[in-house]
Amino acid sequence: MSHLAVSKTYKLFIGGAFPRSESGRTYQARDSHGNFMANAALASRKDLRDAVVAARKGYAAWSKATAYNRGQVIYRMAEMLQSRKAEFVELIMLSHGTSTKIATTEVDASIDRLVHYAGWTDKLAAILGSSNPVSSPYFSYSTPEPTGVVGVLAPADSPLLGLISVIAPVITGGNACVVVAAEEDPCVAITLAEVAGNSDVPPGVIDILTGKMAELAPHLAAHADVNALDLTGAGAQLREHLEQAAAETVKRVYVPRGIPDFAAAPGTARLRAFLEIKTVWHPTGALSLSGGTSY
Amino acid sequence: MEWEYAPAPESSAIADIKDRYLPFIDGTFKEGNGEDRDTINPGTGERLSTVSTVSAADIDRAVNAARRAYQSVWSQLPGAERGKYLFRIARGIAERSRELAVVETLDNGKPIKETRDFDVPAAAQHFFYHAGWADKLQHLGLGPAPQPLGVAGQVIPWNFPLLMAAWKIAPALAAGNTVVIKPAETTPLSILVLAEVIADADLPPGVVNILTGAGDVGSTLVNHPGIDKVAFTGSTAVGRRIQRELAGTGRKITLELGGKGANIVFDDAAQDQAVEGIINGIFFNQGQVCCAGSRLLVQESIADEFVERLKQRVETLRVGDPMDKNTDVGAINSKAQLGRITALMKAGIAEGAELWSSSCPLPKNGFYLSPSIFTNATPSMRVAREEIFGPVLTTMTFRTPDEAVTKANNSPYGLSAGVWTEKGSRAMGMAAALRSGVIWDNTFNRFDPTASFGGYKESGFGREGGPSGLAAYLDTDDEVVR
Numbered sequence: 001m002s003h004l005a006v007s008k009t010y011k012l013f014i015g016g017a018f019p020r021s022e023s024g025r026t027y028q029a030r031d032s033h034g035n036f037m038a039n040a041a042l043a044s045r046k047d048l049r050d051a052v053v054a055a056r057k058g059y060a061a062w063s064k065a066t067a068y069n070r071g072q073v074i075y076r077m078a079e080m081l082q083s084r085k086a087e088f089v090e091l092i093m094l095s096h097g098t099s100t101k102i103a104t105t106e107v108d109a110s111i112d113r114l115v116h117y118a119g120w121t122d123k124l125a126a127i128l129g130s131s132n133p134v135s136s137p138y139f140s141y142s143t144p145e146p147t148g149v150v151g152v153l154a155p156a157d158s159p160l161l162g163l164i165s166v167i168a169p170v171i172t173g174g175n176a177c178v179v180v181a182a183e184e185d186p187c188v189a190i191t192l193a194e195v196a197g198n199s200d201v202p203p204g205v206i207d208i209l210t211g212k213m214a215e216l217a218p219h220l221a222a223h224a225d226v227n228a229l230d231l232t233g234a235g236a237q238l239r240e241h242l243e244q245a246a247a248e249t250v251k252r253v254y255v256p257r258g259i260p261d262f263a264a265a266p267g268t269a270r271l272r273a274f275l276e277i278k279t280v281w282h283p284t285g286a287l288s289l290s291g292g293t294s295y
Numbered sequence: 296m297e298w299e300y301a302p303a304p305e306s307s308a309i310a311d312i313k314d315r316y317l318p319f320i321d322g323t324f325k326e327g328n329g330e331d332r333d334t335i336n337p338g339t340g341e342r343l344s345t346v347s348t349v350s351a352a353d354i355d356r357a358v359n360a361a362r363r364a365y366q367s368v369w370s371q372l373p374g375a376e377r378g379k380y381l382f383r384i385a386r387g388i389a390e391r392s393r394e395l396a397v398v399e400t401l402d403n404g405k406p407i408k409e410t411r412d413f414d415v416p417a418a419a420q421h422f423f424y425h426a427g428w429a430d431k432l433q434h435l436g437l438g439p440a441p442q443p444l445g446v447a448g449q450v451i452p453w454n455f456p457l458l459m460a461a462w463k464i465a466p467a468l469a470a471g472n473t474v475v476i477k478p479a480e481t482t483p484l485s486i487l488v489l490a491e492v493i494a495d496a497d498l499p500p501g502v503v504n505i506l507t508g509a510g511d512v513g514s515t516l517v518n519h520p521g522i523d524k525v526a527f528t529g530s531t532a533v534g535r536r537i538q539r540e541l542a543g544t545g546r547k548i549t550l551e552l553g554g555k556g557a558n559i560v561f562d563d564a565a566q567d568q569a570v571e572g573i574i575n576g577i578f579f580n581q582g583q584v585c586c587a588g589s590r591l592l593v594q595e596s597i598a599d600e601f602v603e604r605l606k607q608r609v610e611t612l613r614v615g616d617p618m619d620k621n622t623d624v625g626a627i628n629s630k631a632q633l634g635r636i637t638a639l640m641k642a643g644i645a646e647g648a649e650l651w652s653s654s655c656p657l658p659k660n661g662f663y664l665s666p667s668i669f670t671n672a673t674p675s676m677r678v679a680r681e682e683i684f685g686p687v688l689t690t691m692t693f694r695t696p697d698e699a700v701t702k703a704n705n706s707p708y709g710l711s712a713g714v715w716t717e718k719g720s721r722a723m724g725m726a727a728a729l730r731s732g733v734i735w736d737n738t739f740n741r742f743d744p745t746a747s748f749g750g751y752k753e754s755g756f757g758r759e760g761g762p763s764g765l766a767a768y769l770d771t772d773d774e775v776v777r
Contacts, residue, residue, distance in 0.1 A: 127436055130762055134743035135420070142747050142761055224707075227752065240543030247538035249707070250531065250552065250753040255545065258776030267773025277763045279746045280726045280734045 010040045010186055012047055012210065013193035015054030016203025022046050027211070029186050032097030040186035043211035045219045051178045051207040052225050055149045058204025059176035063146050065202075067122035074121065074172060076199040078114035084195065085111070091188050092159055109263060110164045117168040120271065124173060127268075128275065139282045144275040146174035147252055148227035151220035153213060154189065155233045156182040158262050163189060165262045166232050167206060169270035176205045178226070180217060182233060186210035214238060221245035228252040228274050232260065300613065303620040305407045310397040316346045316483065318507045319490035320353065321360035322500025327353050329508055332480060337404030337626035338617045340661045346483045348508035351515055354475075357504035358521040361446040361473040364501030369473050370443060374430030380498050381426030381468060387492035388419040388461075395488055399457055400617045402484040404626030404662065405580050407618050410457075417742060418461035418489075421760075424744035425465035428765055432470065435762050441769040443471030444547055445523030450513040451486075452529045453479035453628050454583040454684075460486045462759045463526055464503060465744075470768035472524065473502045477516055480509040481629045514540075522546065524768065528585070531682075531708070531753050549757030549767045551585065551749055553682040554710030557703035558588035558739065559725065561696075562597045564715035568737065569601070570608050573688070576713055576739035578612065578624050578666050582686040583632070585754075586711035588739050589683060591668075591690040592699055598692045602670060606651060609666050614655045624686060627662040636664060636685030643669050643678035648689070674705055682708070696721065700728045709751030713739045732758075 025042035181189030329348035576588025617625035747761030
């Protein structure tokens with residue numbers, strides 16, 4: 001007698017836990033043939049607000065972690081993704097009807113993308129910061145710091161690579177993110193949440209909501225405790241409304257200039273979009289340790 | 296003992312103020328088609344000069360001139376040549392520095408010692424610094440050949456009229472953009488003198504265009520379809536509106552907005568030094584500074600003694616004629632601004648904060664306010680939350696460093712903060728914990744073109760000065776799109 005498979009219940013990912021939507025709502029994820037794949041949680045505005053609270057807590061821990069530590073945690077995500085490669089290949093093939101080869105290429109590229117960003121954490125300050133030769137007796141330096149909580153609208157066309165390509169640069173800089181997953185791909189997104197949950201990513205640093213982007217995104221854009229938005233997954237018309245809402249709290253907004261080619265090597269625009277430059281001035285005083293001696 | 300200072304007025308003749316000033320469009324000073332506006336000397340309250348303002352058609356002409364200059368001249372020039380023009384402008388400002396300082400003080404109301412020692416030299420240095428970048432953009436770490444954006448539309452405030460013009464124009468030109476810029480309606484004169492310097496430097500016509508007028512001109516400019524980049528310095532309310540209006544346009548924006556800077560004094564601070572720094576933080580430029588240290592947070596154990604020392608020192612500040620070289624605190628920029636400040640002060644009194652003001656005599660005419668300190672304030676009061684933009688300090692206390700950080704960060708703004716402590720590790724730790732774009736440790740209100748400046752949170756985004764300031768005027772989006 002064949003074994004009856006245990007099918008997975010796909011829930012939300014908030015504060016490191018996997019709760020159902022507080023609304024009790026679900027929607028059906030369908031495969032590329034339109035067949036039932038799974039029930040996914042249909043996140044509500046309340047879930048989104050809970051996710052922002054969790055992200056703010058996650059941000060407190062993550063932004064204080066050392067760059068080396070953040071790099072190791074992101075590398076750990078790559079390791080976890082590698083170990084579940086077969087599962088992701090199968091999921092992508094099922095949901096998008098792609099060939100094994102294409103799905104495998106996407107998962108491999110996703111693993112490599114995480115490794116790429118794992119190596120960025122401890123270089124940002126050197127590349128984007130500076131020691132400033134001010135014309136007064138001060139030691140002045142400028143250094144990048146995370147913007148805070150970033151709302152991310154994930155792209156629909158690239159279920160895993162696209163999702164990782166929008167999340168990784170945000171957390172690499174020390175931010176936390178509330179991600180609205182692509183509406184059609186809740187299964188890949190929540191399976192990635194399991195990867196994050198097993199990778200020592202502090203609770204709340206990555207929060208993933210599944211559901212209707214048009215319903216959730218306006219609340220994310222208007223939320224006063226969200227510091228920035230990545231509108232990659234929003235359509236052109238939705239984008240304008242979201243940018244207007246974001247202006248009320250002067251959010252930083254990243255809008256790609258076209259449809260990103262996630263297979264291409266990433267630049268630094270996504271990293272820079274969610275970093276602030278802080279300048280610090282520290283007096284050096286009139287004290288001369290050389291005692292005015294000439295050499 | 297009485298220590299009276301004899302008056303030491305600078306000569307207003309040095310400014311050679313003309314009876315009428317014209318906008319600068321496409322390389323020439325031309326009558327604008329808008330209504331004339333008088334500009335007032337805040338130090339006396341009297342008319343200083345009249346300025347011809349622009350109409351919508353003039354704005355079109357300026358934007359078209361900037362586009363033409365961008366396409367036919369400025370974007371074609373090698374960086375080294377662009378740099379040479381900027382070096383010329385830097386020299387031109389330095390050569391006319393005394394005149395510019397007097398013009399600025401007469402039009403703005405700030406003390407002559409500030410315009411002479413800070414505003415004007417800093418403006419010249421800003422051009423000099425950015426001049427050197429023009430042929431070195433490939434070294435910014437933004438790719439092998441960073442490209443300019445095109446025509447920049449810029450709107451600047453009245454608190455540092457010449458310096459803000461330099462902060463906006465120099466990086467835009469160094470990066471290869473052309474500029475249409477609008478000064479504030481109460482302070483149009485120094486930038487029109489700068490226009491003479493620019494014309495004398497033989498900058499090609501249309502590379503810099505200066506539009507005079509009020510907020511409606513600025514609004515038309517930033518929304519103009521011929522603009523590729525918007526840079527705005529001013530209030531958070533207007534910044535928000537600009538961001539909202541430009542939603543969906545893909546236009547790159549830099550916003551340098553309001554602030555409510557915390558100045559934090561620990562019990563181990565060098566108190567005399569801290570008193571001087573607190574005073575500089577809130578009374579520099581009559582407190583009309585976006586990054587002013589307008590919230591004083593003093594450790595509870597020293598609060599009474601420290602505030603007493605502070606009041607004694609504030610009592611000795613000389614308030615009055617901005618043209619007098621002994622003046623520490625000059626005139627508020629306009630009658631309207633004076634009204635906004637006093638309205639907020641009344642709100643502070645009504646909410647239960649205790650107001651203390653210096654007993655210094657104030658001139659009869661002109662727009663003046665005694666340096667003032669609120670004590671017994673709580674974080675929920677308007678004077679503790681809202682930007683007053685005047686010589687008014689709001690004082691609160693804290694017990695632990697954690698409480699200081701929490702209180703300092705408890706603001707939608709995040710532009711500046713100050714820390715006063717003799718303990719180096721605490722200073723550095725605080726600098727890391729404070730959510731502000733600029734942290735001054737045992738000092739305040741220091742600026743330099745090599746050091747980037749700009750806000751966190753609702754104090755805006757984008758930077759001015761330093762390498763990141765140039766990035767604001769370059770196409771830095773390196774994401775590959777299909």
